[in-house]
Each structure stands twice: as C-alpha cells, then as structure tokens.
Amino acid sequence: MSMLIKDALIYDMEGNAPFKGDIYMEEGKIAQIGSGLDICADEVIDADGLVALPGFVDAHSHLGGFHMLNYDECDFNEMTDPVTADVRAIDGCNVHDKCFMDACKGGVTTMCITPGSGNPICGLAFIAKTAGKDDIHELVIKNPSALKLAFGMNPIGVYGKKNQMPMTRMGVIKVMRDAFHKAKDYMAKKEAAQGDITKMPDYDAKLEAISLALSRQIPLKIHCEQFDMMTAIELAKEFDCEYTIEHAWGAEFFLPELKEGGGAINYGPVGVPTGYGELTHANIAEVKMLEDAGVHVSIMTDSPITMPELIYIQAGEAVRRGLSHESALKMITINPAKTLHVDDRVGSIKVGKDGDIVLFNGMPALDVAAGVKYTIVEGNVVYRG
Amino acid sequence: MILVKHGTVHFPKGETKQVDILIDGDKIVEVGENLTADGELIDASGCEVFPGFILPTTSVGIYNYADLAHTDSDEKSTPVNPDLHVRYSLDPVEVKIQGYERHGITAFGAVPNESALIAGQTGVYHTSGRTAEEMAVSEDVALKVNFVPSVKRTFMARDIRPMTRMGMASMLRSELKKAALKKADDTAYEPGRDVLCRVLSGELALLCNVRERFDIETILEIQKEFGFKLILMGAYQADAVQDKIQEAGASVILGDLIDGSFVTYYDSDIPALVEMSKKVPTAFSNNSSGYEGLLWSAEKAVRNGLDAEQALDMITINTADILGVADKIGSIEVGKYADISIWVGHPLKTYDAHIQVCITAGKIWRAE
Numbered sequence: 215m216s217m218l219i220k221d222a223l224i225y226d227m228e229g230n231a232p233f234k235g236d237i238y239m240e241e242g243k244i245a246q247i248g249s250g251l252d253i254c255a256d257e258v259i260d261a262d263g264l265v266a267l268p269g270f271v272d273a274h275s276h277l278g279g280f281h282m283l284n285y286d287e288c289d290f291n292e293m294t295d296p297v298t299a300d301v302r303a304i305d306g307c308n309v310h311d312k313c314f315m316d317a318c319k320g321g322v323t324t325m326c327i328t329p330g331s332g333n334p335i336c337g338l339a340f341i342a343k344t345a346g347k348d349d350i351h352e353l354v355i356k357n358p359s360a361l362k363l364a365f366g367m368n369p370i371g372v373y374g375k376k377n378q379m380p381m382t383r384m385g386v387i388k389v390m391r392d393a394f395h396k397a398k399d400y401m402a403k404k405e406a407a408q409g410d411i412t413k414m415p416d417y418d419a420k421l422e423a424i425s426l427a428l429s430r431q432i433p434l435k436i437h438c439e440q441f442d443m444m445t446a447i448e449l450a451k452e453f454d455c456e457y458t459i460e461h462a463w464g465a466e467f468f469l470p471e472l473k474e475g476g477g478a479i480n481y482g483p484v485g486v487p488t489g490y491g492e493l494t495h496a497n498i499a500e501v502k503m504l505e506d507a508g509v510h511v512s513i514m515t516d517s518p519i520t521m522p523e524l525i526y527i528q529a530g531e532a533v534r535r536g537l538s539h540e541s542a543l544k545m546i547t548i549n550p551a552k553t554l555h556v557d558d559r560v561g562s563i564k565v566g567k568d569g570d571i572v573l574f575n576g577m578p579a580l581d582v583a584a585g586v587k588y589t590i591v592e593g594n595v596v597y598r599g
Numbered sequence: 600m601i602l603v604k605h606g607t608v609h610f611p612k613g614e615t616k617q618v619d620i621l622i623d624g625d626k627i628v629e630v631g632e633n634l635t636a637d638g639e640l641i642d643a644s645g646c647e648v649f650p651g652f653i654l655p656t657t658s659v660g661i662y663n664y665a666d667l668a669h670t671d672s673d674e675k676s677t678p679v680n681p682d683l684h685v686r687y688s689l690d691p692v693e694v695k696i697q698g699y700e701r702h703g704i705t706a707f708g709a710v711p712n713e714s715a716l717i718a719g720q721t722g723v724y725h726t727s728g729r730t731a732e733e734m735a736v737s738e739d740v741a742l743k744v745n746f747v748p749s750v751k752r753t754f755m756a757r758d759i760r761p762m763t764r765m766g767m768a769s770m771l772r773s774e775l776k777k778a779a780l781k782k783a784d785d786t787a788y789e790p791g792r793d794v795l796c797r798v799l800s801g802e803l804a805l806l807c808n809v810r811e812r813f814d815i816e817t818i819l820e821i822q823k824e825f826g827f828k829l830i831l832m833g834a835y836q837a838d839a840v841q842d843k844i845q846e847a848g849a850s851v852i853l854g855d856l857i858d859g860s861f862v863t864y865y866d867s868d869i870p871a872l873v874e875m876s877k878k879v880p881t882a883f884s885n886n887s888s889g890y891e892g893l894l895w896s897a898e899k900a901v902r903n904g905l906d907a908e909q910a911l912d913m914i915t916i917n918t919a920d921i922l923g924v925a926d927k928i929g930s931i932e933v934g935k936y937a938d939i940s941i942w943v944g945h946p947l948k949t950y951d952a953h954i955q956v957c958i959t960a961g962k963i964w965r966a967e
Contacts, residue, residue: 282860312863485857485891488696489664496889521859527895530950539951580950585902 222261239569242592269323269570273550274514278307291332300419301337309350317344318597320523321572331364345596360435365442397424440464464495512550529579569593606643613908625961651705651938661688673712682790683719700957703940741806838871850880
C-alpha cells in the first residue's frame, strides 16, 4: 500500500520553512519528501491548496474509557483503593466508541491514553494511534507508557466522602510516598533474591507497576494544578523519577521550579469556568509563559472531557493570547511527541517516520475557517472532511 | 463621556463603516463621522469595533463555584419551580472572575440548571457590575423548562413523578393547562401559576432545554396546543426538524458544539445546523464552561461553512433578538447599552486577532 500527497504546503515541524511539495508513503512510513515526485502510488491525493502537518499528538486523553452520556460506563477510574497502580488503561479503553472518530475528525493521530484521576496512584497509561486498525492492541505504540498519579481535589473528593485517607493534600502525598517506599523495598528484595524463586517477595502487581517508574523505565504522569506542582516535583526528585506535569493550571506562579525540575508540561484543557482553588488559573496564556521560561510544553485536550479537535482550537487560542503560531503548532505535534518519547515515529513529517499526516483547507491555529480535509494514519485515509 | 474614534465599526448583516461612537454613562448617544466630545478618547485606528458578544445561556454566575457541593443553580427539591428567579442566585463576583472581557463578551443569559422539569426564570445580565440589579439588562426573559433525561433520573431516584418522558410531558401540560384556566378575577397568591400565565400571554418565552430530535418533537406538539413563544436550547438534532421549528416560530440556542458528549453521541450534523441557521433564528452557547466556549462554538460553525459576518450576527444581534432584548443590546446603535469590543483583527476570521478594549455598559476594560 502506497500513497502520494501532491502539492501540499508542508509544515514539517522539523524546523524547515514551509514549502510546497509532495509526500510519498510506503508500508505506512514516509518514504520520500520532495517536489514533483514522479512515483506511481496506490492512492494519490491532490493537496493543491491544502496545508500538510504531521498528525497531531495529544499527550493526555481518556478516549474510550469515559462514556460521556452514561457515567456507569466509566471504565477509567477504579476508585476502590487509593493505590491502583496495576490497572492498565488499555484494558478499559473501548476503541469502538464513537469518540475515536472524533479524534480523526480533529486531526489527532497519536494519543497518550491514561486512567482517570480518582486515585492518588491511578494506573498505567499507554500510547496508541487513533485509527487504522479495529483492535486497540494493534494500535499501540507503547504500553505501558507512564504511571499516572493524581494530586488535589479529585482523589480528595473520592476518599473524603468515604472518610478514608486521603481526605486532604497532606494525605495524598503520604499515600504516594508510602506506596513508593514499599515498592522500593520490594525491588530491593527482588534484587537480593538474584533470581532465586524461593527468596523472591510475594508477587504484588501494584508494586510491580510502581517499580517501572522507580527504575525509570516509564515516567510519572502527574495530574496536578497550582501548588500541588511543587509537591509533584518534590516526590519525583525524592525517588529520582522522570515525570511530566499534567494540566498545570497556575503554572505561571512556579516557572523557576518547573524549569529546574526538568519535567515536561502537558497543559490544558482550557475552556473551563473559573472558580476557586484549582479552578482559578486555567489560562492558555500560561503556555507562552512556560515557553519563555524554557520549559518544554505541549497542549492537551483531556478528551473526551473536551473534544479531541480542541487540540488545534486551543493552539489557536494560545495564538490569540500572544503565542507565536510556530510555537503553537509545535505544542501539538513535535513537542508532545518528544515528551512521550515517540518522536522517532511521530510528531514531524520526516523520511522514516510514520505516515501520519493531516491536511487542512487553511492554516490551523491561525485561520478560524481552517478545517480538516484528510486525516491519514500510516498511509491510510481514516477521515475525509 | 467616552468617544471611540477611527475604528471600523461592524453593523448587522456584514455592514461596516468608519464611524465614531459617543458614549454617555452606560448608553450609546451618537454614532457618526467626525464626532468630538470632552471626556475619554479611545483611539480605535486600525481596529475592528464590534457590538459586545452575548452568551445566551449559562449557569456560570449562579453556580456557586466557591462550594461545589452546594450549588445555587439547581433547585431540585421539587420538579415544578416556575416562581424561582435566577437573580437571587446571581453572584457578581463569580461573573467577574470569569474574565469574559478577554473575548469581548458583555452580556449573558443566566439560566438555572437541568434537574427540575420547570426550573425557574432566566435573566439577561451584563458581565460587569456590583449587584444583579446593576447588571440586569432584562429580568423578564424566559421560563426555563428541562425536557432532558436528567429530570427523570433525578426524580426516579426518589420514586416520585416524573420518572418517564410521559410523566414529564403530562406534568408540563397540566401546569400550563391550570394557568390557562385561571379566571381573571382569581387573585389567590399562586406566584408559580402567574409566571405560567405570563408564558401563555407571550410576555415570557419558554426556554426549553432539549437534546435529541424526539425531545424537540414532543415540545413542538405541546407548543402547538398552548401557543407560547418557544426557544429551544441544546437541540443537537434540530436540523432534522427545522421545518417544524420554523412553522412554530421557534428559535434555537444550540448547545456547546465543542463539547464532545452531546455532539458526538447525538451525531450532530454541524454543516446541517449551519444551513438551518439561515432560516431559523439560531444562536450559539457553551453549556456551563469558560469564557472561551462561545467563540469556539461560533468558530466551529465557521469551519463548517458559516460566513464570519453571519457568525458575528449570531453572537450579537440574533442572540439579543432571540432573548427579546434587541432593543437594549446586540448592535451599536443610539439608545442601546454601550457594549463594545475593540480588536486588532477579526476574531471570527483569524486567531491572530487580539482584543484591545472591552466596554460593558460604559465601563472600560483594557487588555494588559
């Protein structure tokens, strides 16, 4: 199977100035980029007048695990225990849910799909393509890809009602710390056993999952807002974990610490009402402040809490609030690809990378009227606008 | 006095003129060329000047975000509450902290939430002011009815009526009928019934929250029986029954187009809804979300074929008209409130458009 996109205005997100040209894809990969490519392909798309971008990468989504009209069908919050590190988002993710088509309509071709934030230690996230195969397991790029943690009102709201720890922020960090220490002991015992089954500690699925983060095989993916960001950084430092900060509302007040901490930020979603506490500072202008402070930042949607297409609408909103258009595009393509460590496959239009392309009839995040005409995953059209 | 000079001023139906606007207190007193006056001068050279945008339905402002466990927007103790009015839940501070000025939104419709069948009366308010009274554009706007599943779910859990659509429709009919049968000399204190009488006389609209086509068909049937002024809100499948909506003289405030729950699961046909807006009075809203949602919904319609100037009319004059307040807000016209936003660039054409000034009932806000 091969595909040739002809005469598109290509924004490759590799640092090159936009250029008019062709993209040839073979076996799902980008095989050639150039102008006037004279290649016979199974499918040819005349993209004259269209803008080509790498398929968008959404670093934080719950697609397939939340059914927005039927809350009984929510499969992403196992709120029976504050620590459910072992549960895997992929086992609760229904790829046949209608919202996966929304992702294609929004030009999103790669997502990090994560358990919800009802527990301090929520479970394991994974990274997958949004379309092209019927089975979620065949769409996976990386699984597990991160250990999801959640600070703040969500876990407190869940366990507070049950008079169970954590009822407070003090409790949230204690629950996490205790679990991490247990996992450390568990790892030490395993190591001391040196493969001798009789000396191994009893198998513990939760501690196994936490071990992945403590041994830096996967990062912590930390849901937090406002001053919880400081606690998140403290925890990551204490256990020498790689981490990303998710949501990050109110990041403008902690710029030096966020820079120093070194973790990437997956910002969003905005478009929520302003309230108090965590709801005080959902402000897309913060992505520019983070960028100016030298922090690696991406824009995410939290879909289906918001629609996947919000990824490029929020990028536009960031432009409206002063971000450069170039940075806005990076924050929904190459930046999240790097944050998720999948930039060897996605995030830019480059020979050897996956053939994930989105074609717009205008410039997304700049022209309000620009909409998706084609979404292509691994050389196959998965949506036609 | 405030004088806005040298801007490109947008009027309904895509008309633009290079004119100045003179504001005295909270009203526009003159629109014309080469105006002069003492007072504050706002130089709008190179800028686009729009009427303030209107968010037609939201519970933000009456929600009580300070205490999420005890919201003020959803009185669900009983299913029938026509005599409640949002003005008593309106928190001017909650409105202020939304920062609506950042998108040029100067007025909004405060609407109770969706658990009760008859949820209460709505009002249209400015986005700035100390008290409900000071903010009020009109408090005689509509009675909100919910014809959505949350009603039956709420009362089903308590084992009281209505737990079905049949129950909902029958209760609504019965309340309207009781009001219709009220005798002229009946002076008994029944405030709820009096509100329903005002709906039947056309003084108040009936703002009916609906989701799918089925809901709309039932409400249109009830409207046919009683003949009230109907505004549908939500209405994610309105395009499928647009002829009937038009025949009923009803209008539509579309629910949030960027909220995945309803648009996705009700298979909203956005291009068809855009087409519908050319013959049925239609507005955009944003459910209960932040200040960005109104423009985002309008932008989505633009992406699906709506002309930017028509989209502009829809978030200004058409919305004012649907809410019955077009004599007070919705366009830049002498005698109307001084609700104006001034941008470099056109926000419904490019994201590279930046607001400079927002004037709400004569009060000036400037972008930082």
